[in-house]
Amino acid sequence: MARVVVDVMLKSEILDPQGEAVLGALPRLGVNNVKSVRIGKRVEIEFDDAETAAAVEEQSQIIADRLLANPVIENFTVSVPGEDAA
Amino acid sequence: MARVVVDVMLKSEILDPQGEAVLGALPRLGVNNVKSVRIGKRVEIEFDDAETAAAVEEQSQIIADRLLANPVIENFTVSVPGEDAA
Numbered sequence: 001m002a003r004v005v006v007d008v009m010l011k012s013e014i015l016d017p018q019g020e021a022v023l024g025a026l027p028r029l030g031v032n033n034v035k036s037v038r039i040g041k042r043v044e045i046e047f048d049d050a051e052t053a054a055a056v057e058e059q060s061q062i063i064a065d066r067l068l069a070n071p072v073i074e075n076f077t078v079s080v081p082g083e084d085a086a
Numbered sequence: 087m088a089r090v091v092v093d094v095m096l097k098s099e100i101l102d103p104q105g106e107a108v109l110g111a112l113p114r115l116g117v118n119n120v121k122s123v124r125i126g127k128r129v130e131i132e133f134d135d136a137e138t139a140a141a142v143e144e145q146s147q148i149i150a151d152r153l154l155a156n157p158v159i160e161n162f163t164v165s166v167p168g169e170d171a172a
Contacts, residue, residue, distance in 0.1 A: 042128040
């Protein structure tokens with residue numbers, strides 16, 4: 001299956017105001033035992049079926065590095081659903 | 087480990103302009119074999135270590151359903167890294 005998931009998260013030393021906002025809202029839902037919330041992007045890329053696994057992997061790395069993530073403040077991981085857990 | 091990942095994606099019948107924009111930019115990177123790109127949110131929630139797995143799972147469902155996802159246009163999945171793949 002030529003489907004790839006790229007997860008892009010802010011580096012741990014970078015402040016995440018969106019996550020902080022969610023964290024601050026949790027007590028209103030009655031949830032008081034959460035230490036941290038971090039919010040990032042999940043990108044699902046579907047390749048043509050004809051592609052080899054190696055080509056898909058390589059091109060996903062290029063797409064993530066050059067287009068999806070800002071390497072100054074973000075980390076990314078490329079995974080194939082069903083093969084590799086987050 | 088009391089860490090949970092909530093993935094929130096637009097439902098497949100909902101137009102994803104952000105994904106379309108990325109798809110449109112791919113040929114500039116020399117990538118011409120991608121069929122679709124969908125972009126959603128990945129939320130990492132860290133609970134206090136004292137919590138049981140069942141309580142963490144239940145509260146994560148509540149957080150995802152009421153705070154993180156808009157059930158009209160979005161689906162979400164709750165997973166525990168290392169235990170369950172995307």
